[in-house]
Amino acid sequence: MRGALALAAMLAGGGFACEPAADASRIAVAGGSLTEILYFLGAQDHIVGVESTANYPPEAVRHPSMGYVRALSAEGLLSLSPSLVLGEDDMGPPEVLAQIRRAGVDVVRIEAMQSAQGILAKVRCVAAVLGLQEAAEALIAARLAPQAAALAALAASASPSRPRVALLLGTSDGAPLVAGQGTSGDGLLRMIQAENVFGNVVGWKPMSAEAMAVVDPDFVLMAARGSAELEAAQSAALSPALRLTTAARAGRIAALDGMALLGFGPRTLSTALEIARTLQEPWPE
Amino acid sequence: MTPDTPMSADSSMSADSSTVWIWGLRRQPAVLVLLAAGLAAVVAAALTYGAVPLSLSHLFDAGADLERAVLFGIRAPRVVLAGLVGTALAVSGACLQGMFRNPLADPGLIGVSSGAAVGAIAMIVLGSALGLASWATPFALPLAAVVGAVLVTILLYGFANRYGHFSVVTILLVGIALNALAGVCIGVFQYVSDDGQLRSLVFWMMGSFGRATWLITIPVALLIAAAYFVLRRQARPLDLLQLGEPQAFHLGVDVKRVQKRVIFCSATAVGAGVAASGIVGFVGLVVPHVARLLVGSGHSCLMSAAALLGAGLTILADLFARTVMAPAELPVSLVTSALGAPFFLWLIARVRPQ
Numbered sequence: 001m002r003g004a005l006a007l008a009a010m011l012a013g014g015g016f017a018c019e020p021a022a023d024a025s026r027i028a029v030a031g032g033s034l035t036e037i038l039y040f041l042g043a044q045d046h047i048v049g050v051e052s053t054a055n056y057p058p059e060a061v062r063h064p065s066m067g068y069v070r071a072l073s074a075e076g077l078l079s080l081s082p083s084l085v086l087g088e089d090d091m092g093p094p095e096v097l098a099q100i101r102r103a104g105v106d107v108v109r110i111e112a113m114q115s116a117q118g119i120l121a122k123v124r125c126v127a128a129v130l131g132l133q134e135a136a137e138a139l140i141a142a143r144l145a146p147q148a149a150a151l152a153a154l155a156a157s158a159s160p161s162r163p164r165v166a167l168l169l170g171t172s173d174g175a176p177l178v179a180g181q182g183t184s185g186d187g188l189l190r191m192i193q194a195e196n197v198f199g200n201v202v203g204w205k206p207m208s209a210e211a212m213a214v215v216d217p218d219f220v221l222m223a224a225r226g227s228a229e230l231e232a233a234q235s236a237a238l239s240p241a242l243r244l245t246t247a248a249r250a251g252r253i254a255a256l257d258g259m260a261l262l263g264f265g266p267r268t269l270s271t272a273l274e275i276a277r278t279l280q281e282p283w284p285e
Numbered sequence: 286m287t288p289d290t291p292m293s294a295d296s297s298m299s300a301d302s303s304t305v306w307i308w309g310l311r312r313q314p315a316v317l318v319l320l321a322a323g324l325a326a327v328v329a330a331a332l333t334y335g336a337v338p339l340s341l342s343h344l345f346d347a348g349a350d351l352e353r354a355v356l357f358g359i360r361a362p363r364v365v366l367a368g369l370v371g372t373a374l375a376v377s378g379a380c381l382q383g384m385f386r387n388p389l390a391d392p393g394l395i396g397v398s399s400g401a402a403v404g405a406i407a408m409i410v411l412g413s414a415l416g417l418a419s420w421a422t423p424f425a426l427p428l429a430a431v432v433g434a435v436l437v438t439i440l441l442y443g444f445a446n447r448y449g450h451f452s453v454v455t456i457l458l459v460g461i462a463l464n465a466l467a468g469v470c471i472g473v474f475q476y477v478s479d480d481g482q483l484r485s486l487v488f489w490m491m492g493s494f495g496r497a498t499w500l501i502t503i504p505v506a507l508l509i510a511a512a513y514f515v516l517r518r519q520a521r522p523l524d525l526l527q528l529g530e531p532q533a534f535h536l537g538v539d540v541k542r543v544q545k546r547v548i549f550c551s552a553t554a555v556g557a558g559v560a561a562s563g564i565v566g567f568v569g570l571v572v573p574h575v576a577r578l579l580v581g582s583g584h585s586c587l588m589s590a591a592a593l594l595g596a597g598l599t600i601l602a603d604l605f606a607r608t609v610m611a612p613a614e615l616p617v618s619l620v621t622s623a624l625g626a627p628f629f630l631w632l633i634a635r636v637r638p639q
Contacts (some may be wrong), residue, residue, distance in 0.1 A: 049612060067613025068482065071488045073495050074359050076612030078351065079336035090481050095496035105327040183480065202478045 018125040021106050022081040027130075030069050030087030033265030034110060035060050037126045038086075040143075040266045041136055048080040055226075055259055056267060074099035088112045090277075093180040114264055116148045116188025116272070123266065136267070147269040154276045155193045163192040163279045166217035166247070176222075176241055184262040192276040194219070213244035215233065219279060220247040224256040230255050254278070313580045320579075320593035324368075326603075327597045331364045331604045332356065336611035337604070365507060366497040366616075367603040368596035370558035371390035372566055373509045375595025376588050377551035378569035379576065380516050383451050383523040383584055385548045391570040392555040395548065396459040399467030400520045401559035402490065404433020406471055409486045410478045427501060427560035431508075434556025437463055438549060453530075468590050482495075490615030505557045512554035513592070519543050520584035527582070566618045567625025568595055574632055 027046045029035045032053035038044055041056055047060075051069045054249030064080060066072055069087065074096045077085065085091075085107045097107050098281060109126050112118075120140060141147045167185035170175040179185025180201030189196045197217045198207070220242060224230045236255065237248040247253055254275070262266045333339060337355045342351055374392060392398055408429035415425075444459040445452070475483060522543040525533040530540050554570070567574040576590035602620040609615060 052613075067486070067610070067614055070484050070489070071493070071495075072612075073336070073607060073612065073614040075355055076336040076608065076614055078337075078355055078359075079612050081351070086617075092485070093496055095498060099359050099498065102358055103351060156623075203477075204483075205476075 002053045005109065008204065017094050017108055018110075018128040020131045021084045021108060023106070023131050024130045026081060028066060028080055028082035028085045029054065029092040030066065030072060030085065031110070032259045033112075033122070033263040033268075034086055034126060034268060036259075036265035037123050038130075040123065040139065041127055041130065041132050045134065046130075048082050049077070053217055053259060053263070055257070056263075056265075072096050078103055078105065078130045084108060084129075084281060086110065086126070099268055101230070112264060114184055114191070117192055119264055119266065120144055120148060121267055122264070144266060144269055147273050150190065151269070151273050151276060154273075154280060158193050158280070162193055162195040163219055164197050164217050165189055165192075165219045165221060165279070166197045166212070166215065166245075167221045167223065169204060169223050175208055177204045178207045180205055183266065185221075187264070187274060188221075188262060188268070191272045192279060194279060207241070209241045209244065212241055214220075216245050217247050218250075218252065220245065220253045221261065221275065222253065222255040223261045224255050230257065301467050313586045317586070317589055317593065318580050320590055322599070324593050324597040324600075327557075327604075328364060328368070331367075331600045334604060334608055335360055336413035360503045362499045363494045363497040364569065364600055364601070366502045366561055367494045367600045369502070369509050370494070370562050370565060371572075371595035371597070371599025372513070372592045373554035373558040374565065374569035374597075374599075375572035375576070375591040376516060377555050378511060379584070379587050379591040380519065380523060380547045381551055381569075382573055383582070383587075384526065384544055384637055385457065386527065387457075388574065389570070390457075392551055393464075393569065395441060395456065395551070396463035396467060397552045397555045398559050398564055399428040399464050399471070400437025401434040401556045402564060403470045403474075403488060404436075405430040405560065405563070406474045406486050407433070409489065410474045410482050424501075427505075427557075430560030431556045434559065436550050437467070438552035438556075442545070442548065453544075455469070463547045488616060489563045489576050490618075491615055492565040492618035492621075493606075493614070494562050495607070495614065497561065501561050505561045508557035509566045512550040512557075513588075515546055515550045516554075517585070517588060518547055518587060523547070523584040547607055564618055565599065566622040567629070568621055570599060570600055571625040571629050571632070574629070578632075 024043075024044055026048045026051040027043070028036065029038060029047055029063070030051050032051075032055060035047065035050050035054035035091070036056050038047055039060065044060075047063050049066045050060055050063045051066045051072070053069060066077055068081075069090055070092045072091065072093070075095075082105055083155055085097075085105060087107070089112055090109055091097065091109065096244075101107050108129055110122060110129075113121055123136060123140060123144065124133070127133050167179040167189060169179065169185070178195065178198040178201060179189070180198050180203050182202060183204055185204075186196050186199065197215045198205075201207075220236070222236060236242055237251060237253050242248045242253065256271060256275075259265070260271045325614045333341070335355070335611065337352065339352050339356060343349055344356065357610055358621075378390070381392065381395065382388060384390070384438050390444050408426045411432045441456065441459050441463060445456045475486065478486065499554070522538045522540075524541065525538050526543065528536070534540050558565070572595045573587070573591050576587055576594050579594075580590045599617075602624065603617050604613040606617045606620045
């Protein structure tokens, strides 16, 4: 019974925190954007393991891989002898996190916030956990704040008719998954002041060629994983799913690295700014 | 293939259960002792090896807190759970194959595994909407899976028992229909789930013993032990059933009662196992066949052999799954299916020509 209560207390304590960790010397990072943030803060020497979505910066893949972020292994993680496990709210399964806490290792969740200010807040939160606030403020002021400000300025000057954009996941074969309400893709589209043409859909959903033609987005963004998918996405305009859209006819399809686009780490700010600028350019009709 | 087809060369020999003992008496105890020794060796290996290097001689040194936490808190409940689930699947498979007199019967066939899967997946997708108290969350998913397994079993029993026809063919057909229905439910939940839930349920379907804690393992152990105890008592009636239902009836076997007990006990054992670890493929189908090759098809000996072999192989598969890619790990069902499916083909090629 005591065990049950202890476990319950640990699971209940799984909220988000930006408190300094007791010992942040050896960090197992469960989240691609968090890995990116550790490199951004110059704390990469403390990383002892990453998971499979950590692809940036390229040297991050040299750390031991803990597998997929939702299917972590308690013993595997402990074998890296971390002093701190840092993850986002998708880290799991919860039973494994409870096992890791019981072995005396700190597990800290960082809240994922899908907006420009959210990215800054996430960087500040990680910095607070590591005790690097001052260095972080300098880095944010130099590199992230100007981008966030530029995004805000673009939003203020945007024309009232927002560009109609579809954000797709996956490659050109078969029915692509579209980003609906509540997805990270929807968060990105709000960040760049675009209208999500699939805003009435909930979650990531497969969409037929006909539905795509009816909705007819002016611009299509594709999140790809790895260079092979990026290349495949280049020919997406010819795919049956997209061929009939205005975006395909005008060649307004862009494929971007999935983590840069939807990871909501520091990179997502620059990616969003770049897309927002492209969308603001006058289109040749 | 109809359920009345004799199982194989071995099972046709068991027409009279006493014939099993002809090539048995000296061989069977020896095989069981060997299997038990093998299981002990596998358990020792599984406790010793893992991502965290352990040295048994230094385990109780002052600074070895992490090592002790890993061994007693993570590895031990995991090994025990893997062994229990392997036993549950293999023994249920052996009894179901005996009851259906069909070599293809396994716990998946009567829809129990998919019923448990529907329960668990419903909890993954809809659980957050229930607003459960935090102390209840670790139990919610296993409980939902057990409820799913029990519901499917009741449906199966209700349909098969309608109009008084409790026949093996009806059970098989109803099982197939319920499996299809469960597939639809799983598909619907997959469609309405968000990205994260989808990933969670895909991994759940591939099975893992990584969520094992004593809190989960002990209730599962009690359920499986109870089911095993009842199944053991059906060994003699199951032997007689190999003669055919009317013959068994005339030899004094209450056929319907045996069938009900086998179905409900298999559902309990498998439901509890699936609840704690997700779907673990092929153990329930292949292990009984191997056990039958080793000790013949007398059900008493067969159940012991299947229990030892199922536990040993599942623990071994889990050991492989958690060490081969450490610190990451493979879903355990990938390992059991990758081993089980080719082995099953080999078994068919070996047995059929005779």
